[in-house]
Amino acid sequence: MMNYKNSHRNNEENAFTPMKILSFTEKESIVNELKDLFGIREIKGTMIMKGREKIFLFLGDFKPRELKKLENNIIIERTGVYFGKIADGGLRLSIEGTNILKEQITKNIFTLDSKQAEDWIFGRDLNIETGKKGFLVMQHNEDFLGCGKASEKKIGNFIPKARRLRERG
Numbered sequence: 001m002m003n004y005k006n007s008h009r010n011n012e013e014n015a016f017t018p019m020k021i022l023s024f025t026e027k028e029s030i031v032n033e034l035k036d037l038f039g040i041r042e043i044k045g046t047m048i049m050k051g052r053e054k055i056f057l058f059l060g061d062f063k064p065r066e067l068k069k070l071e072n073n074i075i076i077e078r079t080g081v082y083f084g085k086i087a088d089g090g091l092r093l094s095i096e097g098t099n100i101l102k103e104q105i106t107k108n109i110f111t112l113d114s115k116q117a118e119d120w121i122f123g124r125d126l127n128i129e130t131g132k133k134g135f136l137v138m139q140h141n142e143d144f145l146g147c148g149k150a151s152e153k154k155i156g157n158f159i160p161k162a163r164r165l166r167e168r169g
Contacts, residue, residue, distance in 0.1 A: 017050055019050055019056075019071060022048065022055075031043055034101070037134070038108055038109075040104045040105065042104075044059065045080070046080070047083070053087065055091070056078060056082055056083055057080045059080065082094045082097075083096065083097040084147075092149070093137065093146065094146060095144070095145060095146040097146075108137060109139050112138055112139065116140075120138055121145065121159065121165050122164055122167070125155060125156050126148070127154050128154065130150045133151060135148070136148050136149075146159060
């Protein structure tokens with residue numbers, strides 16, 4: 001039986017969260033952080049925050065005021081592509097975020113060999129010392145596979161369970 005505390009928390013988690021369209025200043029702050037981390041110069045489109053941590057990138061024709069007007073009339077679950085998440089240590093780009101910016105990423109790239117890439121897409125952490133700490137963009141050949149977080153002895157994997165490859169069996 002679920003107690004009230006858990007039931008209340010689940011209702012809060014499932015409640016509609018309005019989108020917050022990031023201002024020019026807020027977007028520039030993110031661009032500057034990504035410039036320091038990965039060498040990013042610019043990000044086109046509108047950045048939208050859902051909840052306290054998820055950022056989406058909208059590249060459509062609607063202007064920010066039109067998006068807000070639309071949201072006043074209907075519930076908008078998502079707008080744009082999941083771009084990244086504000087996490088401890090900065091902004092962690094999603095798989096889509098790394099692919100949108102792949103032409104601009106010049107720093108903190110970790111190149112995976114074939115075995116490491118396989119482990120990565122199965123959702124496994126990589127037990128490897130990189131000499132770095134913080135977020136790294138994972139790359140195999142020409143493919144960008146999201147971000148991992150390097151610590152002293154490993155790179156933590158953030159691929160969601162639903163997107164990982166599964167063992168055949």
